[in-house]
Amino acid sequence: MVKFVSFFLIAMLVLAMFGRLRVPGTKGRKLSKPGKCPHCGRYRIGPGKCQCEDRR
DSSP, X not given: OHHHHHHHXXXXXXXXXXXXXXXXXXXXXXXXXXXXXXXXXXXXXXXXXXXXXXXX
């Protein structure tokens, strides 16, 4: 049981080290904010029109 717990903790430490790694060249890049419809303020999904524009 002690071996299993120690191997589990070591595996978690290795995963934590890989999680802290940074990919070169992505220092300042962030995900862009989703666009909103200028008429109703709802979030737009995809390049198509908003549903409020179809109702007009």
